[in-house]
Amino acid sequence: MPLSVGAVGATGLTSANDFVSSLGFARTKAMANGPAALGQGADVRDTNFGSILSTAVERIQTRQDYAKDLGIRAVTGRLDNVHDYTIAAAESKMTLELTAAIRNKAVDAFNEVMRMQA
Numbered sequence: 001m002p003l004s005v006g007a008v009g010a011t012g013l014t015s016a017n018d019f020v021s022s023l024g025f026a027r028t029k030a031m032a033n034g035p036a037a038l039g040q041g042a043d044v045r046d047t048n049f050g051s052i053l054s055t056a057v058e059r060i061q062t063r064q065d066y067a068k069d070l071g072i073r074a075v076t077g078r079l080d081n082v083h084d085y086t087i088a089a090a091e092s093k094m095t096l097e098l099t100a101a102i103r104n105k106a107v108d109a110f111n112e113v114m115r116m117q118a
Contacts, residue, residue, distance in 0.1 A: 060095050067092040 070085040079085060 056099070060099055063088070063092045063095050 067085070067088040070079060070088050073079040074082055074085045
């Protein structure tokens with residue numbers, strides 16, 4: 001069964017928040033309103049860092065697999081609209097770059113904390 005662009009949530013992204021949400025980093029009311037929102041009926045979701053990270057990596061893999069599938073279909077002539085591949089490849093690349101940037105910021109933050117302890 002061929003995947004569609006909508007199958008991986010690639011359509012309807014109108015802002016950076018939509019893009020980040022599509023990776024699995026959902027903003028909660030507590031995150032949007034700050035610490036004062038906690039305990040006041042805030043929509044607090046699962047905040048287990050490991051599960052958030054795992055979900056994000058799975059979604060990144062899904063985007064990359066989808067782009068790879070479309071690339072193979074484009075090369076073999078089984079893809080009707082080449083624009084679908086172009087869009088999927090660009091989104092896959094941007095997702096990977098965003099992930100690398102987040103990782104780099106996390107490593108920088110860790111290194112800064114280690115420098116403070118020394």
